Amino acid sequence: MKAILILADKEIRDGLRNRWVLGTILSFAGLALSLAFLGSAPVGTTRAGALTVAVASLSSLTVYLMPLIALMLGFDALVGELERGTMLLLLSYPVTRWQVVLGKFLGHLAILAVAVLIGYGSAGLLLVWSADWRLEGGGAYLAMMGSSVLLGGVFVALGYLVSVLARERSAAAGWALGLWLFAVVLYDLGLLAIVVSAGDALGARQFVALLLASPTDAYRILNLIGNEAVAVVAGLAGAAAKAGIGSLAPVSAMLVWLALPLIATLTLFQRREL
Amino acid sequence: MSVQPAIALEGVCKRYGASEVVHDVHLRLAAGESLALLGHNGAGKTTLIKLMLGLTRPSAGSVRICGRQPRERGFSALRARIGYLPENVMFHDTMTGRELLTFYARLKGQPRSAVPALLEQVGLGAAMDRRVRAYSKGMRQRLGLAQALLGDPLLLLLDEPTTGLDPLLKRQFYALVAERQKQGASVLLSSHALSEIEARTDRIAIMRSGRLVACGTLAELRRAAGCPTRIRVRIAAAARDAVLAAADGFGEVHLLGPDAVEFACRNGTKMDLLRRVSALGSIVEDIEIVPPTLEDVYNRFSEAAEPQ
Numbered sequence: 386m387k388a389i390l391i392l393a394d395k396e397i398r399d400g401l402r403n404r405w406v407l408g409t410i411l412s413f414a415g416l417a418l419s420l421a422f423l424g425s426a427p428v429g430t431t432r433a434g435a436l437t438v439a440v441a442s443l444s445s446l447t448v449y450l451m452p453l454i455a456l457m458l459g460f461d462a463l464v465g466e467l468e469r470g471t472m473l474l475l476l477s478y479p480v481t482r483w484q485v486v487l488g489k490f491l492g493h494l495a496i497l498a499v500a501v502l503i504g505y506g507s508a509g510l511l512l513v514w515s516a517d518w519r520l521e522g523g524g525a526y527l528a529m530m531g532s533s534v535l536l537g538g539v540f541v542a543l544g545y546l547v548s549v550l551a552r553e554r555s556a557a558a559g560w561a562l563g564l565w566l567f568a569v570v571l572y573d574l575g576l577l578a579i580v581v582s583a584g585d586a587l588g589a590r591q592f593v594a595l596l597l598a599s600p601t602d603a604y605r606i607l608n609l610i611g612n613e614a615v616a617v618v619a620g621l622a623g624a625a626a627k628a629g630i631g632s633l634a635p636v637s638a639m640l641v642w643l644a645l646p647l648i649a650t651l652t653l654f655q656r657r658e659l
Numbered sequence: 660m661s662v663q664p665a666i667a668l669e670g671v672c673k674r675y676g677a678s679e680v681v682h683d684v685h686l687r688l689a690a691g692e693s694l695a696l697l698g699h700n701g702a703g704k705t706t707l708i709k710l711m712l713g714l715t716r717p718s719a720g721s722v723r724i725c726g727r728q729p730r731e732r733g734f735s736a737l738r739a740r741i742g743y744l745p746e747n748v749m750f751h752d753t754m755t756g757r758e759l760l761t762f763y764a765r766l767k768g769q770p771r772s773a774v775p776a777l778l779e780q781v782g783l784g785a786a787m788d789r790r791v792r793a794y795s796k797g798m799r800q801r802l803g804l805a806q807a808l809l810g811d812p813l814l815l816l817l818d819e820p821t822t823g824l825d826p827l828l829k830r831q832f833y834a835l836v837a838e839r840q841k842q843g844a845s846v847l848l849s850s851h852a853l854s855e856i857e858a859r860t861d862r863i864a865i866m867r868s869g870r871l872v873a874c875g876t877l878a879e880l881r882r883a884a885g886c887p888t889r890i891r892v893r894i895a896a897a898a899r900d901a902v903l904a905a906a907d908g909f910g911e912v913h914l915l916g917p918d919a920v921e922f923a924c925r926n927g928t929k930m931d932l933l934r935r936v937s938a939l940g941s942i943v944e945d946i947e948i949v950p951p952t953l954e955d956v957y958n959r960f961s962e963a964a965e966p967q
Contacts (some may be wrong), residue, residue: 471751
């Protein structure tokens with residue numbers, strides 16, 4: 386356990402040193418603040434709290450941005466160190482390979498958590514302040530922050546899988562980009578095509594299963610229709626009532642999506658010869 | 660400390676696909692002993708060291724380090740007592756020397772307080788708070804040695820440790836390693852030239868195309884190599900034939916010009932030849948004796964024809 390923490394600590398320091406943390410915090414804060422204050426203008430004064438509106442708009446964009454940032458952190462993690470030659474020395478130390486992977490994962494997750502906490506947290510506080518400290522929607526906002534970190538964890542893990550499979554760093558970068566495109570755009574397009582062509586043949590249960598099979602859609606379900614007030618703002622209240630999915634299913638789906646690539650990475654890395 | 664040999668390789672083979680980079684290597688390094696592993700690039704030295712560290716698995720044979728197999732449970736703990744310096748060591752460039760060595764010290768369970776003294780010892784005291792990106796090749800190599808020396812190692816595995824170092828740094832480098840050996844560490848260092856190592860290690864092993872072709876002390880290798888001692892004789896004009904006649908039957912003769920001849924003497928014929936030549940009197944103007952260099956001895960083993 387100690388070795389994992391030492392390795393995580395080093396990843397965090399690396400992140401601070403090469404401005405990864407700063408850049409991520411700034412992009413999250415910028416996104417959150419601009420959406421919170423500019424994005425609420427067309428809504429005008431609604432019954433819904435400012436935070437509730439922010440969850441709807443912010444989670445719709447996080448679903449694109451977070452996977453991209455997480456994959457950028459993840460794709461380099463193993464192939465980069467193997468290519469630069471630093472992995473050789475590290476593995477001659479009293480650390481096992483799974484400790485190396487888990488240590489990196491913990492460090493990268495911490496970087497994303499700090500960025501979300503500061504970036505989204507500061508925007509949330511500003512919103513609450515501007516709404517005369519009305520805390521309406523605070524729970525949904527916190528849930529969104531937490532699930533955003535979880536989404537980040539899923540794509541860091543997927544990034545590692547790309548990193549352990551690729552022979553070269555540049556190839557890993559290409560695969561990561563392709564994976565991002567598939568996960569945030571192509572999968573949903575495919576799903577849309579299925580829905581249109583299948584018509585009534587596709588039951589509600591199968592449809593929900595197909596949504597949960599994608600970590601990004603699980604994230605959307607959790608944040609856009611998981612909370613009733615947010616669903617109203619997002620215009621998905623009907624869907625929410627029909628689907629009847631709690632938060633357990635999407636959270637579990639995301640946890641599975643985090644665990645599977647991580648386990649696959651550990652297995653492949655264990656077998657890798659240096 | 661155990662009485663187990665630091666390194667015991669038995670019949671070790673390593674294949675990558677169809678090519679065999681290590682073939683049937685038997686090698687033993689007693690505790691406290693030092694060994695130089697020599698060979699050209701691609702002879703299999705680095706693979707052999709990786710096999711010792713468990714970074715790669717042998718295709719056949721057994722590897723034991725201090726009595727333990729690199730893949731068995733608990734070997735990880737033993738790694739804290741093994742110092743490894745990879746060929747062309749690479750570091751995370753954005754960290755300072757002190758940060759890096761602290762990271763490695765913590766992984767080996769060593770106190771942070773040991774770091775500055777160790778950096779001072781390898782001559783990086785003044786540069787320890789500069790980023791490694793700004794380090795020269797020699798400084799990186801010294802940082803590499805510092806991390807290998809962390810935690811009172813039982814075994815040092817140094818892969819081409821002095822390539823790119825100037826002669827002064829080389830001497831300092833070997834002095835630091837010798838000091839650790841005096842404290843009981845076993846040392847294996849690889850190199851691509853015997854002249855680099857000279858007599859700095861107890862024994863020398865030479866690899867060629869994945870095979871161990873020689874192993875012994877420098878004196879043993881010299882004897883086994885049977886390289887000729889060259890004797891160059893400078894002669895007064897027009898007296899060459901007299902010298903050639905006197906030295907008839909002493910092996911190879913090279914005519915270097917009308918007034919110079921070189922003889923290649925093997926197996927203790929040197930003194931005989933010298934006596935005969937000097938008996939010729941004043942027609943011999945000069946005699947130069949060139950014993951086989953370390954390079955000659957090394958080339959004898961590392962460049963001999965492939966076994967059929």
